[in-house]
Amino acid sequence: MDEITKEFLVESYENLDRLDRDLVALEKDPHAKETLASIFRTIHTLKGGSGFLGFGKLEALAHVGENLLSKLRDGVIVFNPELASALLATVDAVRFMLGQVEATGQPGDRDYGELIGLLARLNEDGAGTGNSAAAVVPAAEPVLAREDLVSEIPAASAASAEVAFKPAATATASCPPVHVAPVDAGPAVHDAPNAQNSAVSDSTIRVDVGLLDKLMNLVGELVLARNQVLQFTNQRTDSAFLATSQRLNLITTELQSSVMKTRMQPIGNVWGKLPRVVRDLANACGKQVRIEMEGKETELDKTIIEAIKDPLTHIVRNSVDHGIETPAVRAGRGKPEEGCLKMRAYHEGGQVNIEVTDDGGGIDLERVKEKALERGLITAERVARMSEQETLRLIFLPGFSTAEKITNVSGRGVGMDVVKTNIEKIGGTVDLQSNPGEGTTLKIKIPLTLAIIPALIVTSGGDRFAIPQVSLLELVRLEGEQARRQIEFVRDVPVYRLRGQLLPLAYLNRELKIETPPAGGESAPVNIVVLHTDGHPFGLVVDEINDTEEIVVKPLGKQLKGVASFAGATIMGDGRVALILDVMGIAQGAGLAGEVHDRTMSEGGAAVRKAADPRQTLLLFEAGQGSRMAIPLSMVARLEEFPRSAIERSGAQEVVRYRGQILPLIRVAAHVPSVTAAAGENDPLQVVVYSEQGRSVGLVVGRISDIVHETITVKRHAHGRGIFGSVVIQERVTDLLDVQSVIRAADPTFYPAAA
Amino acid sequence: MADSKQYATFFLDGLALGVEVLKVQEVIRYQEMTRVPLAPTMIQGLINLRGQIVTAVDLRRRLELPPLAEGRLPMNIVVRTEDGAVSLLVDEIGDVVEIQDEAYEPPPPTLKGVARELITGVYKMKERLLLILDTERTCSLPAAYANAVRPAA
Numbered sequence: 001m002d003e004i005t006k007e008f009l010v011e012s013y014e015n016l017d018r019l020d021r022d023l024v025a026l027e028k029d030p031h032a033k034e035t036l037a038s039i040f041r042t043i044h045t046l047k048g049g050s051g052f053l054g055f056g057k058l059e060a061l062a063h064v065g066e067n068l069l070s071k072l073r074d075g076v077i078v079f080n081p082e083l084a085s086a087l088l089a090t091v092d093a094v095r096f097m098l099g100q101v102e103a104t105g106q107p108g109d110r111d112y113g114e115l116i117g118l119l120a121r122l123n124e125d126g127a128g129t130g131n132s133a134a135a136v137v138p139a140a141e142p143v144l145a146r147e148d149l150v151s152e153i154p155a156a157s158a159a160s161a162e163v164a165f166k167p168a169a170t171a172t173a174s175c176p177p178v179h180v181a182p183v184d185a186g187p188a189v190h191d192a193p194n195a196q197n198s199a200v201s202d203s204t205i206r207v208d209v210g211l212l213d214k215l216m217n218l219v220g221e222l223v224l225a226r227n228q229v230l231q232f233t234n235q236r237t238d239s240a241f242l243a244t245s246q247r248l249n250l251i252t253t254e255l256q257s258s259v260m261k262t263r264m265q266p267i268g269n270v271w272g273k274l275p276r277v278v279r280d281l282a283n284a285c286g287k288q289v290r291i292e293m294e295g296k297e298t299e300l301d302k303t304i305i306e307a308i309k310d311p312l313t314h315i316v317r318n319s320v321d322h323g324i325e326t327p328a329v330r331a332g333r334g335k336p337e338e339g340c341l342k343m344r345a346y347h348e349g350g351q352v353n354i355e356v357t358d359d360g361g362g363i364d365l366e367r368v369k370e371k372a373l374e375r376g377l378i379t380a381e382r383v384a385r386m387s388e389q390e391t392l393r394l395i396f397l398p399g400f401s402t403a404e405k406i407t408n409v410s411g412r413g414v415g416m417d418v419v420k421t422n423i424e425k426i427g428g429t430v431d432l433q434s435n436p437g438e439g440t441t442l443k444i445k446i447p448l449t450l451a452i453i454p455a456l457i458v459t460s461g462g463d464r465f466a467i468p469q470v471s472l473l474e475l476v477r478l479e480g481e482q483a484r485r486q487i488e489f490v491r492d493v494p495v496y497r498l499r500g501q502l503l504p505l506a507y508l509n510r511e512l513k514i515e516t517p518p519a520g521g522e523s524a525p526v527n528i529v530v531l532h533t534d535g536h537p538f539g540l541v542v543d544e545i546n547d548t549e550e551i552v553v554k555p556l557g558k559q560l561k562g563v564a565s566f567a568g569a570t571i572m573g574d575g576r577v578a579l580i581l582d583v584m585g586i587a588q589g590a591g592l593a594g595e596v597h598d599r600t601m602s603e604g605g606a607a608v609r610k611a612a613d614p615r616q617t618l619l620l621f622e623a624g625q626g627s628r629m630a631i632p633l634s635m636v637a638r639l640e641e642f643p644r645s646a647i648e649r650s651g652a653q654e655v656v657r658y659r660g661q662i663l664p665l666i667r668v669a670a671h672v673p674s675v676t677a678a679a680g681e682n683d684p685l686q687v688v689v690y691s692e693q694g695r696s697v698g699l700v701v702g703r704i705s706d707i708v709h710e711t712i713t714v715k716r717h718a719h720g721r722g723i724f725g726s727v728v729i730q731e732r733v734t735d736l737l738d739v740q741s742v743i744r745a746a747d748p749t750f751y752p753a754a755a
Numbered sequence: 756m757a758d759s760k761q762y763a764t765f766f767l768d769g770l771a772l773g774v775e776v777l778k779v780q781e782v783i784r785y786q787e788m789t790r791v792p793l794a795p796t797m798i799q800g801l802i803n804l805r806g807q808i809v810t811a812v813d814l815r816r817r818l819e820l821p822p823l824a825e826g827r828l829p830m831n832i833v834v835r836t837e838d839g840a841v842s843l844l845v846d847e848i849g850d851v852v853e854i855q856d857e858a859y860e861p862p863p864p865t866l867k868g869v870a871r872e873l874i875t876g877v878y879k880m881k882e883r884l885l886l887i888l889d890t891e892r893t894c895s896l897p898a899a900y901a902n903a904v905r906p907a908a
Contacts, residue, residue, distance in 0.1 A: 217806040220806035512793055577803050
């Protein structure tokens with residue numbers, strides 16, 4: 001395709017989008033001369049372009065459209081819904097032809113005779129009836145003509161064309177009231193807006209996005225060069241040089257923000273299509289819907305704008321189709337007949353929020369449950385236990401639909417789940433609120449840009465690394481004595497007790513195999529970055545925690561794709577490159593992922609590694625006088641310490657208050673005959689909390705010794721009560737405590753069903 | 756008039772090597788680098804090339820040659836590959852030479868090992884031989900690496 005045709009297509013598509021908007025706007029306010037003039041100009045341009053390029057068919061259609069519009073513009077005929085539909089159909093036909101031109105180089109061989117006829121007839125009708133409102137009344141014949149036309153319009157645009165035509169049949173009944181004021185056809189209005197608009201189109205040019213990206217990179221480089229220059233200013237006293245570098249500094253900053261702005265687009269660009277969507281859909285469903293927009297100028301990165309286009313359209317369609325009720329129902333509920341769909345966009349905390357609110361019937365929770373059950377998406381027991389919010393979120397399940405029948409509009413079950421996945425793909429979230437009878441609000445939060453993420457910068461082994469803040473839970477700093485005492489650090493499984501919860505630790509230096517001279521020796525503070533992968537926390541020990549920063553994510557070359565520990569790289573303020581850690585990769589490398597909990601089984605590598613690892617993690621403790629015992633760490637919910645004074649009694653049972661509940665205590669020494677209780681009671685009591693099916697019990701042990709990660713072979717021979725078998729750990733014989741039998745002995749009711 | 760090609764030449768442990776001049780994006784002096792832990796040893800680090808992050812490949816290691824003498828800094832030849840720019844670290848940069856196609860010969864069949872894989876041909880120049888390097892293959896990891904990049908945890 002030659003350059004001129006390409007230009008023509010790009011321009012025409014843009015024009016068509018504007019036409020959609022303008023026509024719908026015109027329907028609302030049929031006397032907006034400026035809008036009419038703009039529509040006229042657009043069609044005229046299209047006609048000129050297609051004539052020049054020899055697309056006769058396109059030109060013919062545009063020509064009749066233009067004739068009609070010129071009459072409208074001159075006030076000979078008055079705009080009415082029927083005209084709107086015909087013009088919108090023209091837009092659709094033009095769009096289709098342009099599609100054909102793009103694909104084949106020719107506008108295709110469809111016959112648009114009917115449509116052209118309709119336009120011509122409307123033209124004459126309008127001329128005949130002059131500026132009276134009578135033109136609105138649809139005659140029987142044109143309706144038929146239009147229906148014939150539906151089959152004429154090619155498949156691609158059939159859907160929208162159908163929608164566009166329907167209203168004609170019910171034009172007088174359901175369309176927003178058109179105020180037919182006496183036409184004060186003000187010819188005076190013509191000139192001024194004309195000049196204004198052309199000025200707008202003259203002041204913009206189209207730029208290749210690739211060029212913008214390049215500009216952005218160059219500016220980044222300029223910023224670094226500027227930083228270096230500024231460093232010299234500290235050593236110089238030459239005032240001319242200082243002034244110049246000051247100026248350089250200011251200009252660079254301004255340039256940077258301007259270039260950043262070129263990639264940003266107002267969200268209005270996406271919203272522009274929505275009024276048409278709402279209008280067509282509302283008419284097709286026999287509803288009256290008004291769309292309100294707030295914050296159109298809110299800006300977003302171009303890539304994100306692209307990504308939310310489809311999800312937003314889908315949400316809006318959903319609101320009109322499912323949310324807003326028919327006028328009759330609305331009247332019955334005491335609401336205005338015309339429903340309102342409100343779009344709102346605003347910046348908040350470095351993110352963009354988009355809200356889509358309708359004042360419709362809200363989401364019927366019972367019906368959602370019913371449908372989910374019917375479609376087998378969920379079990380009946382789960383439904384019974386679900387909270388309101390959880391039930392609402394059912395609509396995000398794949399395959400969910402409440403529509404009774406499959407229509408053009410909805411009911412195919414490909415819906416909200418796709419919306420949710422698409423938004424999550426760009427790092428956003430979707431939230432849903434619904435008040436029965438009052439309406440539904442869908443709130444989307446998305447990052448400003450894809451490429452820039454907040455990250456924590458840490459140092460290890462002299463190098464800086466960035467950790468994406470999404471994975472960050474908290475930071476813990478242990479100093480001096482504390483550091484040595486609190487990290488129970490044996491072999492390769494160091495553990496820290498974070499508020500009683502065992503937090504497995506990984507050392508970044510060791511994971512990345514970067515050697516570091518021990519900074520500050522024994523008393524050096526220990527920095528733990530608490531991270532999570534899929535909700536499972538672990539601690540990453542780093543040399544230094546620097547700062548949080550917004551970083552620009554850059555991909556790594558293919559040579560480094562195999563290194564699972566890094567997700568990418570970024571350039572720091574001083575121009576040096578820093579690597580971005582892949583938290584998941586680090587956790588897997590350290591063997592922390594999926595150790596206790598079954599997860600990531602879908603990831604073949606992790607699963608294999610897990611299966612191939614015969615080692616178990618065991619908690620070593622002393623039950624009483626010198627007896628070494630062990631239990632698998634997976635059975636330990638928490639380790640706790642209680643002062644002796646905290647022990648209370650409930651009947652004969654020793655209990656403590658623990659997290660708002662009563663925790664029964666079982667003294668291991670009392671239930672394992674082979675263990676002699678230690679002479680003096682420890683204070684505080686060392687308690688291993690064991691949980692099963694929501695019930696917990698505290699096993700009182702003498703002393704927690706270690707946590708080991710070993711391959712064990714259990715030898716079973718004649719053992720006493722409470723002992724499962726014995727194993728060799730760290731070259732010493734260790735008894736494995738039979739937790740269940742001990743608990744059963746102490747509290748026969750603990751396992752009601754299992755026993 | 757016989758056909759000819761232009762090559763950017765450079766030196767590596769006394770060898771003269773060349774890459775097609777059209778593949779070369781630029782030549783820069785030594786840059787500070789960020790090392791990449793756990794990466795294959797042939798990856799020397801990452802360079803910030805005007806806001807673009809470029810992987811630097813230690814060509815001596817790639818060709819299994821002894822490391823550069825202490826205190827000497829390598830130069831960067833940034834080449835374009837299918838996967839974006841990659842920097843090759845070399846000892847010294849030579850001239851761009853134009854060589855007649857007839858001076859070309861395939862590498863001797865006795866050439867073994869990594870060199871066999873990466874050197875596509877030899878040009879007989881007046882005073883020495885110029886070995887032509889396949890940039891695409893040079894910048895890819897050897898197959899053995901690709902599978903064993905991640906040391907067992």
